[in-house]
Structure formats: structure tokens, C-alpha cells
Amino acid sequence: MRASAGIRALTICIMVLALIYFLFPIYWVLISSTKTPGEMVSSSGLWFAVPLDQLGDSIARNYQELLNQTRGYFWQWVGNSVLYSTVAATIGTITSVMAGYATAKFRFRGKGVAIGIVMAALLMPAALMTIPQYAIFQSVGLDNTMASMIIPCCVSPFGFFLGRVYAETSVPTELLEAARIDGASESRIFFTIVLRILAPALVTIFLFMFVATWNNFLLPLMMISSDSLKPITLGLYGMVSLATFNERGVLMMGALFGVIPLILIFVFLQRYWQAGLAAGSVKQ
Structure with missing residues (x-):
């Protein structure tokens, strides 16, 4: 038996919403992990706070700070x-x-x-x-x-x-x-x-x-x-x-x-x- 077109469309919509629900926190964490404390409150939470060509410097800065804050552990x-x-x-x-x-x-x-x-x-x-x-x-x-x-x-x-x-x-x-x-x-x-x-x-x-x-x-x-x-x-x-x-x-x-x-x-x-x-x- 094949489901009707309406049922298939509804199923796809529900699956897409579920996918967004589960992936959005990971996306938000990925974006936030590149920001400084000031950028966390002054920039959009849905995109990077710096241009993409400066993203490497932001990642390196936070990574070094992570090692410092954890004392290398x-x-x-x-x-x-x-x-x-x-x-x-x-x-x-x-x-x-x-x-x-x-x-x-x-x-x-x-x-x-x-x-x-x-x-x-x-x-x-x-x-x-x-x-x-x-x-x-x-x-x-x-x-x-x-x-x-x-x-x-x-x-x-x-x-x-x-x-x-x-x-x-x-x-x-x-x-x-x-x-x-x-x-x-x-x-x-x-x-x-x-x-x-x-x-x-x-x-x-x-x-x-x-x-x-x-x-x-x-x-x-x-x-x-x-x-x-x-x-x-x-x-x-x-x-x-x-x-x-x-x-x-x-x-x-x-x-x-x-x-x-x-x-x-x-x-x-x-x-x-x-x-x-x-x-x-x-x-x-």
C-alpha cells in the first residue's frame, strides 16, 4: 500500500522539523564557540561575529583560551x-x-x-x-x-x-x-x-x-x-x-x-x- 501524497508531504515536514530541532543546538554551539564574551551579546546568535576570512583567528583565540582555562588538562x-x-x-x-x-x-x-x-x-x-x-x-x-x-x-x-x-x-x-x-x-x-x-x-x-x-x-x-x-x-x-x-x-x-x-x-x-x-x- 502506498501512502497518499498528503500523508507523504506531512511526514516529510515532520521529519524536517525534527531534523532542525536536533541539529539546531549543535549549529548554535558551533557558531558560539568562535565568539568572545563581548561578541556573544553584541552579535546575532545565528551567525559568526567576524567575517569568514577572520574566522580562523577567532577559533585559534578561543582554543588557546580553552587550554589556558583548563590548565592544559x-x-x-x-x-x-x-x-x-x-x-x-x-x-x-x-x-x-x-x-x-x-x-x-x-x-x-x-x-x-x-x-x-x-x-x-x-x-x-x-x-x-x-x-x-x-x-x-x-x-x-x-x-x-x-x-x-x-x-x-x-x-x-x-x-x-x-x-x-x-x-x-x-x-x-x-x-x-x-x-x-x-x-x-x-x-x-x-x-x-x-x-x-x-x-x-x-x-x-x-x-x-x-x-x-x-x-x-x-x-x-x-x-x-x-x-x-x-x-x-x-x-x-x-x-x-x-x-x-x-x-x-x-x-x-x-x-x-x-x-x-x-x-x-x-x-x-x-x-x-x-x-x-x-x-x-x-x-x-
Whole structure:
């Protein structure tokens, strides 16, 4: 069935409006990142404050000011965010899929209770756990370390939920039984068969956990005190919180550079992510 011309036109209009809605903030940040404090209030917010042939000087000025305001730590903060997010998302994705697969395809005592506890954890705000986590890490001497940022972010009840849904709907029980009849061990079945089937789901869970770790602010605020260990979110917050700070264009440049890794990872993994979103929608 083909939609009518009116429906197609309405759909295109809605999509264009949605595209503008999502891209306009990035455009505004890009424009603002080239301006001085005076130009932020005296020029149009929709275009550059200087001619295009002078744009390079404005960008260089704000970039140098960004490095000065962050005392040279800016790119180290970006690298820390990449490290924390990548390691936490990788470990969390594997453990989430393992736990989801186990509860979806195996029978064991206490299975219903375990699933209920994890599902109940979905109702708890992450901020509620930050102070207890800080107390635990401080008691064992792991506060203000990379481990204090990575370990809490490796646990994701939402990742477990997605892993269980994908394993239930995408992994045929008959395939697992056939592999067992052929003599394959459970570990070999999981790593050579199940992980390949759940590859799109792995990417979906990885992206959710990567973004959640990258955007996490309260946890590093509680755990991290050393400038060299801060993620980009906490680093920029510290820069803005200075009483003498008024370089809003510099802040916009820092925010723009800080979001580029997220944009790149979504672009490169977009195909697998889209497939993963639909992987659990059809029961086989």
C-alpha cells in the first residue's frame, strides 16, 4: 500500500522539523564557540561575529583560551572520558549479555527472585546509589582512582533487561540443543554461537552504557578530586564554576569538542545499532 501524497508531504515536514530541532543546538554551539564574551551579546546568535576570512583567528583565540582555562588538562579529560566509557561499556555489555542469556535460557533455583531483584533495581535512581558507593570505595581506599569511575558503571540493570529480551527472542533453543548434542561446551556455545547472534544487541547495549558513563556527572563529582583523573563533564564544570570565568564562547568550544567522540561512535556503529533496536521486536 502506498501512502497518499498528503500523508507523504506531512511526514516529510515532520521529519524536517525534527531534523532542525536536533541539529539546531549543535549549529548554535558551533557558531558560539568562535565568539568572545563581548561578541556573544553584541552579535546575532545565528551567525559568526567576524567575517569568514577572520574566522580562523577567532577559533585559534578561543582554543588557546580553552587550554589556558583548563590548565592544559582539556584533552586529558576527553581521553579520560573515552577510557572510562569504553572500558565500563565493554565490561558491562559482556556481563549484561551473559546474565541475560543465563536467565533466558537456563533453569536454576532462585531464578525468579534474581530477575525480580534486578528489575526492581531499574526503579532506583542512579543518584541514590552514589553516596553508598562513595562510602564503600573510600573504605577500601579506591576513591579518587580510575576504578572508582569504571566499576560502578559496569553494572547496568537496564543492560541486563535488554540482554535477556534479546536472548529470549533471537537465540533459538533448538540451535543450542543441537550444539550440545554435537558435544560443544556451554562456554563454547556462548562465545562462538550466542555472541554472534546477539552482535546487534551487543552494540545497542554498548552504546547505551557508553553514553550513560560519558554523561555521568554526580559519580565523578563524588569520587574524583584529582585534575588528572577528571572526565570532561566534571572538568568543564570546574572551569565554569570559577568566579572569574566569563568566556562562554570557550565553554561552547569545550562542549563541542567534548561531544565529538559521541557523534563519531554513533556514526560508525549506526548500522549495527539500528539492527539491534529491531532485533527483539519479532519473536522467532
